[in-house]
Amino acid sequence: MSTVGIIVEYNPLHNGHVHHYNRAKEITGAEHTIAILSGPFLQRGEPALISKYARTDMALAMGVDLVIELPTVYAVQPAEWFAFGAVSLLEATGVVDSLCFGTESGTLELLLPLSRKLATESESLKQEISRLLNLGMNYPTAYSVAAGNLSNDPFEQEDIISLLQQPNHTLGLHYLIALQRLRSDIVPYTIPRESAGYHDSTPSNSSIASATAIRRLVLEQDFQAAAPYVPSYTIDTMRKEFDAGRGPISWESFRQPLMHQLLTQSTSELVQFHEVTEGLEYRIKKLLPSVVNLTVRDLLHSLKTKRYTHTKLQRMLAHILLHHTKQEMSSNSLAKGPQYLRMLGFNHNGQQLLKQMKKTASLPIVVKPSNHSHSHLERDLQASAVYANAYHHLNNRETFRDFFEPPIRV
Structure with missing residues (x-):
């Protein structure tokens, strides 16, 4: 029973994500899929448009078998710790054979050897990053230049620096670094992003748009404006959430x-x-x-x-x-990795994966948070409560939903 892992936010789930899901299963030959999904607050620091439960619904509707929450303390982090937290969860399941992520180039040719060099962050690399920061660079630029400087080939230096100016390459590199640091047997794959750039604020294709562009359409017009770029179940989910006063949520x-x-x-x-x-x-x-x-x-x-x-x-x-x-x-705290596997939802195949994970998982499986205690889990519950407290129609049951409801089952 081969399983591919994907690391997602689905803010919201759109046609590009469907393409990624289908290609991930195709190129890995995996029978099943596990998604690591960010909770209410995302990697770039923004709140999700709709709740983690609504985004879990969309993932399951697309065909994902099992959805696991990325703890908030890793979800709202720079690429290094976001990637480490997510990859650590896939490794901890004991059932994931491959990891598939999107990049601008769709190749690991430069990223794989670079990840091996960077898996052990040398003191010289840290000093170079610090030097570049002192020159006024922001951290992403300083990191890309310092990483490029590891090569003695000026043409390769330029290629690396150019590569890491693109956000999905940076994130992909850190997925690979995490696999190296964990000494994981999970096999990495990448596919090229199609038609829309990560930061594109307006659609440039008849059926593919970035999540950024789609959120802008939803917030400035309504969810129906996003219909050409998302599957029907995303529209249905957004309609249900907005009608219930659970969105759209923004800063x-x-x-x-x-x-x-x-x-x-x-x-x-x-x-x-x-x-x-x-x-x-x-x-x-x-x-x-x-x-x-x-x-x-x-x-x-x-x-x-x-x-x-x-x-x-x-x-x-x-x-x-x-x-x-x-x-x-x-x-030091983050380097210890996540300490639990929090289930958000699953289908019949996901239920079979869960049974297997009870034998293979290296972390506790959390189905009902009230039965477990950990400081990071407390932070997840607090983040969900803060998020729900911003709904247009306040509802105490929604605020404390994490305490009451089991994972979504399809």
């Missing part, structure tokens, strides 16, 4: 609780939160009075500099909103 849904914290926390309190670095606590306090509408969008625009990427700032705000401290998000 502005959290404006009041976030601004309350920023306005009432001192600089000495703000600096305790993860990713509040290099004096950002002072920059926040200095700029707040000049944010015209006191919206999250305007705040991000005001905070943005060449040094601080939009993504870095969004993640920082998410950690402040969710009270994630530097101490609990330290590299």
Whole structure:
């Protein structure tokens, strides 16, 4: 019973994701699929358009057999820790044979040998990254240049730097690095992204659009505007969620609780939160009075500099909103890896995988969170409650849904 793992956010699930799912099964020959799905807050620091349960529904409708939640402490992280957390979960199932992810090039020719060099982060690499940061580069650029400088071939250096300027190559590289660090037997595959770029804000194809473009259509028009670019079950799910007042969710849904914290926390309190670095606590306090509408969008625009990427700032705000401290998000803590496998949903084949995992899994399988205790699981429950508290129609059952409901079964 061969199984391919995929690492996803489905914000929302669109036709490009369907293509990835189908090709992943085709090129690996896998009979079954396990998806590692981010919870309510995502890798780039933004809240999901709809809940993790709705996105699990979409994944199962597409054909995914088993959906496992990526803990919040790994989901809202730079590529290195996001990838390490997700790949660690696939490894811990004991049933995953392959991993398939999308990249801009659709080849591992440069990424695989580079991942072997970077799997052990040398002191010289750290020093080079630090040197480049001191020159004013943001972290993604500094990392790509430092990685390129590992090669003695100037043409290869240029290729590596160019490659890592593209977000899916960076994420793919860190999936490969995680496999190396875990000494995993999982075989990696990649497929090329089709038609739409990762950051494309408007559709450029009749049936394929980036998730960014689709969210923009949904938020600025309505979910029906996204119909050409998503499967029918995504439209049905969004209709159900929006009719029930459970979306659409954006950063502005959290404006009041976030601004309350920023306005009432001192600089000495703000600096305790993860990713509040290099004096950002002072920059926040200095700029707040000049944010015209006191919206999250305007705040991000005001905070943005060449040094601080939009993504870095969004993640920082998410950690402040969710009270994630530097101490609990330290590299030493994250390097221990996830400590449980949280089931979000499964179909009949997924149920068979679960039975197999009871014999093979190296981590506890969490079906009912109330029966388990771990600080990271507490953070997942808190993030889900904060997210649900932003729904248009407040409902205590929704706020504490993680405590009451079992995984979705199809």
